[in-house]
Amino acid sequence: MPKVEEKNKEQKVENKVEKKKKGKEEEKTEPAKTPKKKETEEKKESKAEAKKKEVGKKEKEKKEEKLVSISLKEAWKAPRTKRARAAVKILKKELKKHIKKDVAISTELNMKIWEHGIQKPPRRLRIRVEITKDKAIAYPME
Numbered sequence: 506m507p508k509v510e511e512k513n514k515e516q517k518v519e520n521k522v523e524k525k526k527k528g529k530e531e532e533k534t535e536p537a538k539t540p541k542k543k544e545t546e547e548k549k550e551s552k553a554e555a556k557k558k559e560v561g562k563k564e565k566e567k568k569e570e571k572l573v574s575i576s577l578k579e580a581w582k583a584p585r586t587k588r589a590r591a592a593v594k595i596l597k598k599e600l601k602k603h604i605k606k607d608v609a610i611s612t613e614l615n616m617k618i619w620e621h622g623i624q625k626p627p628r629r630l631r632i633r634v635e636i637t638k639d640k641a642i643a644y645p646m647e
Contacts, residue, residue, distance in 0.1 A: 567637070568635050568636065571633075571636065576629050577618075577628055593610065600641075606636070607640075607641070608643050610642075611642055614645045630645065
C-alpha cells in the first residue's frame with residue numbers, strides 16, 4: 506500500500522505543476538487587454554484634436570491691442586507701507602478710463618509693480634492692453 510500512496514502523491518504534485526504551467530501560458534496568450542489600450546489611445550487623440558480646434562477658435566477671436574503709459578506718482582503720496590497697493594488701485598482706475606472696461610492685471614504686471622517691495626513702486630509704467638470682446642488684460646511692455 507505505501508507504494509500506491511506514494512504514486513498518488515507524485516501524480517497530485519505533477520498535476521498541480523501542470524496546472525500552474527497551463528495557467529501561466531493562458532495568461533501570456535490573453536490578447537483581451539490590448540484592444541482596450543488602443544481604444545483609450547484613440548480617445549486621447551480625439552480629445553487632443555478637439556483641444557487644438559478650441560485653441561484655433563480662441564486665436565480667431567479679434568484681439569485689439571493698446572499701448573498705454575501710466576504715471577503712478579500719486580501712489581507716492583500714500584503712506585510708505587501702502588504705496589504698492591495704492592499703485593495697483595491707481596493703475597486699474599486709469600486703465601478703466603482709457604479702455605472703458607474693467608481691466609485684469611496680469612501676474613507679470615503685478616510682479617513689475619511689486620518688484621522693489623511695497624514701499625517703492627515704479628513712478629511710471631508702459632503697458633500693453635489686450636482687449637477682446639469679453640475682457641481686457643494688461644501686460645507690461647518688455
